[in-house]
Amino acid sequence: MTVTVINYDRAMGRWEPNARGRLEEAALELYGERGYEQTTVAEIARRAGLTERTFFRHFADKREVLFGGGTLLEERLTAAVAAAPDSAGPLEAVAAALDAVGPLFQERHERSRRRQAIILAHAELRERELIKLATLARALAGALRERGVGEPAASLAAEAGIAVFKIAFERWTDEPGEADLRQAMREAFAELRAVTAGTPAP
Amino acid sequence: MTVTVINYDRAMGRWEPNARGRLEEAALELYGERGYEQTTVAEIARRAGLTERTFFRHFADKREVLFGGGTLLEERLTAAVAAAPDSAGPLEAVAAALDAVGPLFQERHERSRRRQAIILAHAELRERELIKLATLARALAGALRERGVGEPAASLAAEAGIAVFKIAFERWTDEPGEADLRQAMREAFAELRAVTAGTPAP
DNA sequence: CCCGCGATGACAGTAACTGTCATCAACTAT
DNA sequence: ATAGTTGATGACAGTTACTGTCATCGCGGG
Incomplete structure (x- = not known):
C-alpha cells in the first residue's frame, strides 16, 4: 500500500492549494498579455484552474485581484x-x-x-x-x-x-x-x- | 391659425430641451431617494423622459452623471x-x-x-x-x-x-x-x- | 418641397456580478 | 474505520451596466 504523500502546504481548498494566489498570478499575466479590458474573469479563473464563481468568492470584483x-x-x-x-x-x-x-x-x-x-x-x-x-x-x-x-x-x-x-x-x-x-x-x-x-x- | 410658440431655449434634442441636465437632476434625486445601488439607469432615464440608451450617449457610465x-x-x-x-x-x-x-x-x-x-x-x-x-x-x-x-x-x-x-x-x-x-x-x-x-x- | 444632419428610440448582445443549491475533500468525534 | 460536519468549490439562473447597429424623427438649409 504505497501512500503517496504530496501534501505541500495544503491549508486551503479541496483542489490545488493557494487558489487565491493562483488567481492573482493568472490575472497579472492576462492583464499584461491582452490588456485589462480584453480579459474576462472567466479566462482568469480558467487559467487558475477554477471557475468564475470562485473568483468572485476571493475578490469582490475584477479590479480587486490586483490589490x-x-x-x-x-x-x-x-x-x-x-x-x-x-x-x-x-x-x-x-x-x-x-x-x-x-x-x-x-x-x-x-x-x-x-x-x-x-x-x-x-x-x-x-x-x-x-x-x-x-x-x-x-x-x-x-x-x-x-x-x-x-x-x-x-x-x-x-x-x-x-x-x-x-x-x-x-x-x-x-x-x-x-x-x-x-x-x-x-x-x-x-x-x-x-x-x-x-x-x-x- | 394660432401658432403656439413654446420654443424656450431649444438648443438641444428633438423633444424637451436640456436632456443632459434633466438626466443629471433625475439621477441626483433618485440616488438621494433610493440610494445609488438601488437605482437603475433605466429608472433615471425614464424620470428624465428618455431611454437608457440615451443616458449612455450623454454619460460614459452610471457614476459620471454626478461629475x-x-x-x-x-x-x-x-x-x-x-x-x-x-x-x-x-x-x-x-x-x-x-x-x-x-x-x-x-x-x-x-x-x-x-x-x-x-x-x-x-x-x-x-x-x-x-x-x-x-x-x-x-x-x-x-x-x-x-x-x-x-x-x-x-x-x-x-x-x-x-x-x-x-x-x-x-x-x-x-x-x-x-x-x-x-x-x-x-x-x-x-x-x-x-x-x-x-x-x-x- | 425635399434633403441631410444630429439626436433619439428600439433591439440584440456581452460580460460583470449575485443568489442558491448541490457536491466534494478534509477534519473530527465516536 | 465510519459517520457526521465544515468549508471551499461547481453549476446554473438571473439582474444590470454598457455597447453596437439600424431605424426614426425633428429641424434647418437649399
Missing part, C-alpha cells in the same frame, strides 16, 4: 507611526512610516513595475489605486491622532505623506535600472518641505 | 494659476487658484452637500471623485510647470493643494449652517504650512 497586500501595508504603516519617537512631529512620523514600508516594494521591483504599468493603462484600475491610497491616508491620520496630533493637522500630514509616496513611487517605477524607493521618498519629502516653506500666507 | 462640472473647474484652476503674480511661489499660486474656484461651490452649498452625501455613501462614487481630483492635480501641476516650476516641486505643490481642498471641502459640507469654503481652505493651507514646517509639534 491584495493592502491590509499588510496598512498595518505596517500604522505600526511604524505608533513606534516613532515622541520627539517626531506629524510629518516626521509619516516619513518614518513610509521608510518602514519601502522594502515591501523594493524587494519586488520588477513585479511592482509590471503591476504599475497595467494600472496606469486603465482608468478603472487607477480609480481603485487611488481609493486604496486614500484608505491608507485615513489609517495614517488615525495613527497620528493616537499620538495626540490634532485634527486638521493629522489628516493634512497623512495626505501630504501619501502625495509624497505617489510621486516617489511613480518616479521609482519609471527608472529603468535599479533605484532606491526610500531614497526617492526622502528626496520627495525634502522637496515638499521646500515647496511649503515659501513666503507666508497673505 | 459634470469637471472641465469648467479645471479651466478656472489653471487660469488662476497662470494669472498668479510672478512673485508667488508654487503653493501660493495653487492657493490662489483654489480661492478663485471657491464661489463655484459656495453658491451651491445645499446642492454640494446633497451630492457629497451621496458620494460618501458609495465606494464606487468615492473612487470617481478621487480620480477627478487627481485629474485636477495633474492640471495644476501642468499649469505650475508653465510658470517654470520644476518637476518634483510642481506635482507636490499640486497634490498638496488638492489635499487641502479635500479636507477643507469635507469640513465645509459637514458644517450645519452657512460656512465659508474659502476661509476653510485658507485655514487648511496655514495648517499645512505649520505641519510641514519641520519643527516638531507640541
